[in-house]
Amino acid sequence: MRSTRTTTLVTAAAAAACAAVLATAIPSAAINSYNATPAPERTEVGALIATWDDDDDPGTPDRADWVCSGTMVDADTFLTAAHCTTDWPENVRFYVSLDQDVQADLDRAAAEHPGDPAAMAEAVGVAGVAHSHPAYPGPASDRHDISVIELPAAKIAERWSFTPASLPPAGALDALGARGLNDTPFVVAGYGTQEAQRGPGGQTHPGGGVRMKAPVTFNALNDAWIRLGMTAPQGNGGACYGDSGGPNFATLDGRRTLVATTITGDTPCYATNVVYRLDTPGARDFLKPYVRLP
Template identity: 75%
Template structure:
């Protein structure tokens, strides 16, 4: 299981039908689309301007010459002026001709809805109105074994085009082995925070289980649970004051406050399917992640 939004099918809508489809999802779920990450212990994150949404434009009708769909599919983080970090499964397994864009807007779903109405029938114009197009680079070792799937990718963007649309400070990446160096006791007391554009936890209704919301940048506290060589597991349990990630948060940041500074410790990859218990995140201080990132960004 992954937390890529496109896999759920809830937001895979054509540019011309974006607003109508979004309205239908809201009507079915009975929940405003302005909520995301989850519905408990989460708040909007307008200050996290380095966190963005990955938008895909792709063919969905078998005619690769005319890509006909566009939507946000994952989350991610700017780690320098032209590098957007996300998950490998977010940039893989797409039809030929897929194009990727990045938006750092707070409410990407509303922007897509408006652009879809303004550019009905023109998904390329819709995507360009909302995001900046970039070139994807997926770790060539993805998908690896479960112990280290190499589930990491970047979108290389034209820095001038990004700067012309958004102001942000790139996230701080961790030093090698920084989480190991903290040790169990300090990890247990380290504040963690997940951010992204994903949907809410599972809700049951007449039509079955749904994951409503999504498309708006949110944040929520999470707590340290366990550390593995390539993974950090973060608790999302509501009674402990935690929130958590869900579908569409794949590739998004899991920040840790280390030495008084906010550090991008890991990226969200997966978790439990109802989105209530655990966020499983890919460590960025581990050797494989650092080896991949070294080709694109200066590492501490």
């Protein structure tokens, strides 16, 4: 779920293709607040930052913020969701940051570059070029909700050290079957907000902008999707707004593997994370030009 937060330079939320929420600017944890922990070691997981405007001066961006999550899958390819990179003003520009606390970085950049969203984004991230699946949005059975940001490898390497995430072999999840998937450890990661909280002004989704992780458990497998349980009594955490495009890892043959990306879920972010499989023919065909597949 794409999310846009307010900063000193951002005055309203952008329209999201899937479901966007204007989150409060409380500097607290991402993912759900329960059963979640910081993930400073997941240096391959990053935040997608956008600069854009929607006024009468398309040559000058007037907004800059983190909007989604994603993962480096090789030295110059950042994997995210297509609903994070489509339905923007024509002058949108995307950046990627692999820092742990991107919101704090943006706050500092706003103070250092007042009134200059482009300089903010350059200070925090590395600019790249988005390639969304050409068939997005597809039918409910397969929305083709997948995108990559191609980045200059040298600039990424200058700023961050990381090991790219491992992608799954073709049909890896089908091969496990329901019993194997029930026994498989899953972890979701991202920069998104917390579950819905009630306040004087109604429901809000606080936090966001900090890389977090949480355990989730298998619920159901479809041709293009996995549904992962994120209910607290089972010891799970889960994803929320701003975690779209972020990774869902599974331990396959003892190896942490990026098997799916967060796409959507229940509105208050308490029950289910609906994630896009990366072991299917459709996902692999899209990824093939950008990354070497197992």
